[in-house]
Amino acid sequence: SAVISQKPSRDICQRGTSLTIQCQVDSQVTMMFWYRQQPGQSLTLIATANQGSEATYESGFVIDKFPISRPNLTFSTLTVSNMSPEDSSIYLCSVGGGVWDTQYFGPGTRLTVL
């Protein structure tokens, strides 16, 4: 499976600021996804990062709040904009080869908003 890294691994941010999280894969992948895991909760898909085009967002998530870029087949960024304490979560990227393929996850970014 691919080796996936995320930066930063953790951060503490002030309310109203923005944070960009990077996801880097050591090989080209077809699918890249971003998930959120709120404290003590399960994972929820935010969006599918599409290479060279706009991300596809799930219900409840909007581009203005979570802009996503995917400039190539090995890299994606997720920005959490205008943060509030409710955005405190672990953000994980995952990669897969196709619709039904296994998704492998990065180590996650642990975000705390004060």
Place this chain on the structure above:
Amino acid sequence: AQKVTQAQTEISVVEKEDVTLDCVYETRDTTYYLFWYKQPPSGELVFLIRRNSFDEQNEISGRYSWNFQKSTSSFNFTITASQVVDSAVYFCALICRGSSNTGKLIFGQGTTLQVKP
């Protein structure tokens, strides 16, 4: 609607005991895939197994085994002779077609397993 239910929030066992983690799923799709992931305290999500809807054979991998029963929509996970290193949160997940017709994992709420020495 697709849904995954893990009714056991927390389980505590003593080392060397066997433990079964339950997973019940709902989907109207005839083609689907089920997964188990492990999330140790460090936070990363580790893939354990993938099973498609057409293959009901049980699977064993070392101390881990999985029992898939379509008749009861269940995909249970058993750890034999548990060890302290098995302590983690375990997630059962179902993959279905998301908004862009790409894979969307639907996760259960997770079961926290604590194995005491």
